[in-house]
Amino acid sequence: MAAAAPLVSVCVPTYNDAPFLAQSLQSIVRQTYRQLEILIGDDASTDDTAAVVAAFDDPRIRYMRNAANLGQFENVNALIRRAGGDYLAIYHSDDVYTPQIVEREAAFLQSHPQVGAVFALDWRIDERGAVVGQTRLLPEVRPGTALGPADLLPVLLRHKNRVFRAPTFMGRAELLRQVGGFSTQHDTSGDFEMWLRLLNAAPLAILDEHLMYYRRGPSQVSTRYDRRRVAEDQFFVIMDRYLAAYLAEQGPAASIDAAALTEYAFHRCDDQTFRAANLTLLGRYAEAAQLLAEPFPWRTFLHRTVDLERRKPAVCLLRGLMAAALHLGAQVPLARMLPYTGYRGIAA
Numbered sequence: 001m002a003a004a005a006p007l008v009s010v011c012v013p014t015y016n017d018a019p020f021l022a023q024s025l026q027s028i029v030r031q032t033y034r035q036l037e038i039l040i041g042d043d044a045s046t047d048d049t050a051a052v053v054a055a056f057d058d059p060r061i062r063y064m065r066n067a068a069n070l071g072q073f074e075n076v077n078a079l080i081r082r083a084g085g086d087y088l089a090i091y092h093s094d095d096v097y098t099p100q101i102v103e104r105e106a107a108f109l110q111s112h113p114q115v116g117a118v119f120a121l122d123w124r125i126d127e128r129g130a131v132v133g134q135t136r137l138l139p140e141v142r143p144g145t146a147l148g149p150a151d152l153l154p155v156l157l158r159h160k161n162r163v164f165r166a167p168t169f170m171g172r173a174e175l176l177r178q179v180g181g182f183s184t185q186h187d188t189s190g191d192f193e194m195w196l197r198l199l200n201a202a203p204l205a206i207l208d209e210h211l212m213y214y215r216r217g218p219s220q221v222s223t224r225y226d227r228r229r230v231a232e233d234q235f236f237v238i239m240d241r242y243l244a245a246y247l248a249e250q251g252p253a254a255s256i257d258a259a260a261l262t263e264y265a266f267h268r269c270d271d272q273t274f275r276a277a278n279l280t281l282l283g284r285y286a287e288a289a290q291l292l293a294e295p296f297p298w299r300t301f302l303h304r305t306v307d308l309e310r311r312k313p314a315v316c317l318l319r320g321l322m323a324a325a326l327h328l329g330a331q332v333p334l335a336r337m338l339p340y341t342g343y344r345g346i347a348a
Contacts, residue, residue, distance in 0.1 A: 005035040008106055009085030009173065013075040014093035021052045027096045029058050033103040038059050039078045041095075042341040044069040050214040064183075073182035073190040080176060088258075094215045096104040096125070101211035105170040108144070108207060114152060115146050116202030117171030119164050120211040122128060128216035128242060137208045145146075146203035154257050157243075160235055164204075168212055169189045175202055179279060189234035191253065196242050230278045230287075233271045239264070265297035266312065273319045279339055280322065285331050292323040 010028055014021060028038055038058070042065040049160075053063045057188045076090060078106055087106055091097060101120065108118050124133040137143055140155045141163060153305050157166055169191075179197045182190045198204060247254045267286065279288035296319065300312055325334035 003329065005039065006086035006106060006110065006200065007035050008087045008089060008092040008102055008170070009083035010036055010038045010089045010091055011041065011083060012038065012091055012093050013041045013043065013072065013079060014049060015072075015075070016045045016047045016049070017068070017093040018045070018047040018049045018052050020094035021049060022055070023096055024091070024093050024211060025053070025056055025061075027099070028091065029056065029060070029225060031097070031102045032098055033106055036102065036163060037062060037085060039079050039083060040064065041075045042066065043071070043075040051209050056236055062099070070230035071184060072188070075084065077181035080145060080181065083173060085173055087170055088173040088176055090166075091212075092167040092215075095122075095167050096129070096213040096215070098211050098213075101168070102170070104209060105168075108205065109170065109172065110223050112205065115205045116175045116200050117169060118205045118207060120168040120207040120209050122165050122168060122212045122214040123210055125213045125215050127215065129213075129215075131213070134210060135162070135214075136253065137206060141206055143208035143239060148203050149199055152204070153246060154165050154260040155328055156239065157256070159259040159263075159307065162307075163206065164192065164195045166195075167214055167216065168252065169195075170213065171198065172202075176343070181295055183266075186238060188292070189238060189345075192235065193238045194198070196238065204253075225303065230275050230277070230282070230284070232267065232275070232319060236268055257302045262299045262303060263308070265334070266300040268313075269294065269296055269319075270311065270315050273315050273322070280331065281335050283331075283340065285326055289323065289326045290318055292326070 012024070012028070017024075025038070028036075038061045040053055040061065040063045042053075042063065043259055044066050050063070050065065053061065064078070064145065065077065066075065079090075082090060086299075087109055089102065089105065105118050105120065108117060121135045121137060122276070123131050124135070126132050138155060138157070138159055141147070142151070152163060175198065179201050181195070182194050184190060186193050195204070243256070276288040276291040279285070279291070296316060321341075322334060325331065
């Protein structure tokens with residue numbers, strides 16, 4: 001007698017996403033994998049979210065409304081506590097999922113018991129649903145196999161988080177509870193911090209398949225966060241801590257590729273330049289100049305990184321231009337010019 005299919009808890013945190021929620025839920029209830037429970041966590045929305053969910057006549061849907069707004073990651077934690085499945089997927093309420101994503105991810109976890117969680121690739125869509133791009137698996141990442149810290153750490157240093165596509169996540173519920181809930185201390189990067197904690201506990205895997213449509217636009221939380229940001233990107237806060245812990249654990253034998261560390265330094269320099277531009281637009285010129293005084297990692301030009309070939313000289317040029325303008329007292333012309341340089345931040 002065949003074993004029963006594992007129950008998959010699909011957790012859908014939502015807040016004021018009524019315009020997109022119906023399409024997202026439709027794509028989830030139409031999954032080819034039928035052994036589902038679908039948990040909707042309404043974080044005290046002020047729009048028509050409740051009515052959108054009520055229009056679905058599907059006994060697998062459980063709608064839970066928070067009495068007060070908990071915030072993105074506490075809302076997810078509340079759903080995890082209520083989930084009863086063997087596997088737990090965290091999908092987004094404004095994205096659209098192909099009919100096979102749950103089936104493909106659950107099958108992978110069943111056939112790879114050593115893997116703790118699995119991710120997939122996505123197509124990017126705009127707010128109207130038009131496809132505007134797609135993710136590709138980085139050449140350093142082996143698809144469909146167990147990947148540990150030694151496999152993924154150099155990739156994260158070189159490319160930032162172009163590895164874990166958050167809205168495609170499915171993991172073992174027992175492992176998620178073992179490592180603890182999502183942190184609320186890292187703005188929109190709480191999910192990335194969770195993926196690294198999971199990576200410390202068990203190998204992760206990436207499927208080389210496009211299994212969902214990831215919506216990006218000005219209304220997304222991550223987009224709004226970046227446009228106004230003057231503090232260091234939480235990616236660096238999380239990675240600095242993870243890297244230090246990894247090196248301490250590995251001891252004297254620990255080794256990180258020097259080229260990967262140089263690329264990591266470039267990413268930090270790029271972030272400093274972005275923040276300096278935002279500070280300039282806010283009239284905080286001394287703080288902007290202080291960031292631009294940090295050394296540029298020139299060795300980055302010795303390393304060919306396809307996704308950064310144009311970015312590197314552009315950042316170097318913009319950084320020099322901004323530093324010179326601030327030094328010469330040309331702050332106002334600089335602020336007026338920034339939007340025409342291709343820079344996108346507060347002024348966009």
